[in-house]
Amino acid sequence: MPHPTELYGETPPTCWPIVYSPNYNISFLGLERLHPFDSGKWGKVIGYLREERLVTDETVVAAREASEEDLLVVHTKRYLNKLKWSFVVATITEIPPLVLLPNFLVQRRVLRPLRMQTGGSIMAGKLALDRGWAINVGGGFHHCSGEKGGGFCAYADITLMIRFLFDRVEGVSKATIIDLDAHQGNGHERDFLDDKRVYILDVYNRYIYPGDAYAKRAIKRKVELEWGTEDAEYLEKVDVHVRGALNEMKPDVIVYNAGTDILDGDPLGGLSISPQGIIKRDEIVFTIARNRGIPIVMVTSGGYQKRTARIIADSIINLHNLGLIDKAHDPSVMAINSG
Template sequence: MTEHYEEEDYSLERHQRPIVYHSEYNVSAFGIEHLHPFDTSKWRRVICYLKEMNLITDSTLVEPNLPTFEEYLKSVRNPLKAAQIVEIPLVGCLPPCIIENKLLHPLRLQAGGSVLAANLALKYGWAINVGGGFHHASHSDGGGFCFYADITMAICDLFDKKAISQAIVVDLDAHQGNGHARDFADNKDVFVFDVFNPNVYPHDREARQFINKAVHVDGHTTDTSYISELRKQLTQCIEDRETLHPPGFDFIMFNAGTDCLFGDPLGAMNLSPQCIIARDEIVFKLAKSKGIPICMLTSGGYQKDNALLIAKSIENLNSKNLIDLSIN
C-alpha cells in the first residue's frame, strides 16, 4: 500500500492545539448506519463535550486532508465488499456513489487524520485524532467496520520520512488488533502491545502470533487487576526495549478504544469509566516520563456514553499536565 499526504508543514497556528478532527468524520446514510451498533456520530459528540468543558473551540482543531490509496482499497467501493466490512448486508444494495460519499469518504478522512496526528505528535510531543483507530484493517483487507489501515499508514509515513526508528503500538481496544499485527509481522522496528478479550471478534489466531506482547482480559477482569497488569507489562516492554535496542522506542501509537467499558455489547468487558480514564493516564504518563511522542486514536466503543467518556479522559489528561490545551 502506498499513500501520500499533501500537508508537509506541521506547524500549528497560535490558537491551535494538536487535536485533529473534521466535521465530515461522521457517518450518515439515510439511517442505515443505525443497523450497526457503532455510534457513527460519536466523533462529533466528543467535540461537543470538549467545547462544553471549555477545553477547545473550533479554532483549536486541526483539519486533515484526504490521503490517497492504491491496491485493494479501490475494491471497497464494491457494494458487496463494503457490506462485508461494515457488517450491514443492506449496504450491498446501495449504489457505489452513495457508499463512497456517505461511508468511505468520512472514514478515509479519519485515516488522513491519523497520519496528520502522528506527524503532529512528533513535533509537539502528543496529538489526538478524534477518530481513526481502524485496527482490523490491514494493507490488503478490511473487516469489523474498518476499511483503511490508518495505524499502518501513519507509522509507515513516519518511517518513510526517517522521522522515527522504533515504534510501539499500544492497542487497548477490547478487540484484538489483527490488521496492524499482520502488517508489521516482519518488521522488527514495530512492537505490538495488545490488551484484548480473546473471546470476542475477530478470533484471528494466525494474527496473534504477530503480537509481541499480548495481555488477555475478559468480563471477569476487574479495574484493579486491569490497571495493575497494564502498568506492569507496558512499563516492562518499554524498559526492555531501552536495554535491548537503545535508545528504545521513539514513537507510541495509542489505540484507545473505549469498548472495554461496562455494558458494551461487543467488547464484553466490565471496566468502569474511571478505570478507562486511569488507563489513558498511565499510557500518557509513561510516554511523558520517557520523552516519547504519543499519538492517540479513539477507535471502538459502542455505547452512547463513550463520547462523554473520551472527552472526560482528555479533560483528565489536560488537568494532569500530560497534554496542554491552554491558549497563551
C-alpha cells in the same frame, strides 16, 4: 522519493495537536443505526470539549482526507478496487443494507468519512513528533491490514501512520503500538508481522472477534483477558505491561489505540471496566509516555455505547488537568522529565 502528500503540511502553533473534521461522522438515511457503533461519536467528543472550553473550531487541527496515493503506501490496488463494490463495504462495515446502494453513495457517505479519519491519523502521527503528543478524535481501525478490511475497519490507518513516519521523518525508526481496544488488533499485526522495528503490546478479551491466530504471532507482549475483567485487575495489567513493553524497546513514537469498548455493558467487548477505569487507563499510558519523553499519538478506535463519547472527552479533559497534555509547541517543554 516519497510521493507528494497534503497530510504533512505545517500546523499553526496556535492549534492544539487534536485532529478532527465534521466529515468524520457517518449519517446516511438512518442506515448507520443498524450497526451498534455510534457513528456520530467523534463530533460529540469535540462538542463536549468545546463546552468545557478546552478547544474551539480554530484551535482544532482540521483533518484532511487520505488520497488514493496516500492509501497505496500500505494498501494494494487490488484491495482499494474491491471497495468499489457495495457488497464488500457492507461486509467490512457490518451494515448489510449497504449492498442495495450505488457505490458512489457508499463512497461519499461511508468510505469518505473513514478516509478523513485515516488522513487524521497520519496527520496526528507527524504532530506527535512535532509537539510531543497528539490525539486523533477518530481512527484506530486496527482490524484492517494492507490487503483486507473487517470489523468496521476499511483502511489501515495505524499501519499508514507508522509507515509515513518511517518514510518521511528523520530519526524515526522504531514504533510501539499499545493496543488497548477490547478486540485483538489483527490488522496492524498482519502488516508488521516480520517488521522488527515495530513492537506490539495487545491487551484484549481472548474470547471475542477476531481470534486471528496467524496475526498473534506479531504480538511481542500478549495480554489475554477473561470475560468481565474489572478495573483493579485491568489497570494493574496495563501499568505493568506498558512499562514492560517500553523497557524491552524504547521507541521513537508510541501509537496508542484507546478503544472504549472495554466499558461495562459494551455489547461486543465483554469486559467490565467503569468510565473512571477508562479515564485512569489513559492517564496511566500518557503518564508513562510523558515521563519517558516518548512522543505519543492516541486514536479512539472501538466503543459501541452512546456514553463513550462523554468518557473520551472526560479522559482528554483529565489529561489536560493533570498537565499531561497542553498546547506547547516545543516537545521538550512537553516532557515531564526524560528517563
